[in-house]
Amino acid sequence: MSANAGHRGQAETSAGSVWELQAGGYHRFFSQFTMPVARPLLDAARVTAGSTVLDAGAGPGHAARAARARGARVVAADLSAAMLACARHADPLLPLVRADAGTLPVAGGAFTAVVAGFCLPHLADPAAGTAELARALAPGGWLAVSIWDAPARARHTGLLADAIADVTGTPPPTPAVPAGRLRELLQAAGLDHAECSTLRWVHPVPSAQALWDGLLASPVAAAAAVLRATPAIQRRIRERFLTLAAALTDAGGTVRLPVSAVISAAQRPPAHGPRGYRPTTAASAPQASGLMLWLSRKMLSGS
C-alpha cells in the first residue's frame, strides 16, 4: 500500500488537473483498453479517406491516429496539455488543439465526422457537451461516442468497484453518463438515425497486482475512492480485489478480464432535410480561436 500513498494528493485534486497529473498513468494503463475501440468508433462515424475528423477528448490520440491512417484529415482536441503531450509523442505530426469539448473553438459544421471516445462522462455538462460536438458536424456528418458498459460487464473497472462496495458498503459514484442514455443524448442534440452497439472482448492483464497498480495510477472514480480511504480500509479493499481477480486468473497468473464498451452514433440532418435544419455559422461559434478555425477551414477547403 505504501507505493500508492503518493497518489493520495492526486485523487483529491480537481477533475481538470487530475488529467494533467495522471496523464502518464492513464496512458500506460488505460490505453490498452481504449485502443481497441478506436477503429470501431471511426467506423460508427463513417470515417473514410477524405473525411475531416475532430477527435474530441482525444487523450493519447488513438482514434485520431487511426483516422489519419485511413487518409482522413484530423484534429485531436483535449483539455489536458499533458494528454496532448502523450498524443504528440505517439505522432509528432498529429494536429493538436488544447480545447474544452464543451466550448469548442471551431466553426459550426466544420467536420464531416466527430468522435469522442470515453470523453462524455468527464464533461461538466454531458448533454450540453454532446450538443456542442453536434454543432461541429457538417450537415450529413456523423458523431460517434463511446463509454464503458455497466461495471458488471466492464470488469476492468467493475472489479475494483465491486471490491469497494463489498468492503465499505458504498459503491463508487456511477458514471455521469450511463450506457443506456447514450442514444438519448445524441437524439437530444438534434441528431438523427441514432444507433448503438456493444463491443465485448476478453483482455489479458499480466497479473492481478498489475491490474491493481494500473487502476490506482489512473484517474478513475473507483481509484479515487480507494485513495481517500484509510490505510486499513485500503488493505481490505485490495485483499477483496485480489480475491475477485483470482476468479478470472488463469494457471499462468494472467487475469482474463471481460471488457465491454458501448458505442453510439447519429447523423446531423442534411442542410435541407425534412426538419428545415439551418447550419450554424462561424460567427455563432463560441470562443473561436484562430488556430482551430484556421485548421477547420483548411480541412474543409482540402488545401
Ligand SMILES: C[S@@+](CC[C@H](N)C(=O)[O-])C[C@H]1O[C@@H](n2cnc3c(N)ncnc32)[C@H](O)[C@@H]1O
Ligand atoms: C477517458 S480519457 C479518453 C481518452 C481517449 N479518447 C481514449 O479513448 O483513450 C478522457 C479524456 O478526456 C479529456 N477531457 C476531460 N475533460 C475534458 C473537456 N472538458 N474537454 C476536452 N477534453 C476533456 C481528458 O483529458 C482525457 O484525455
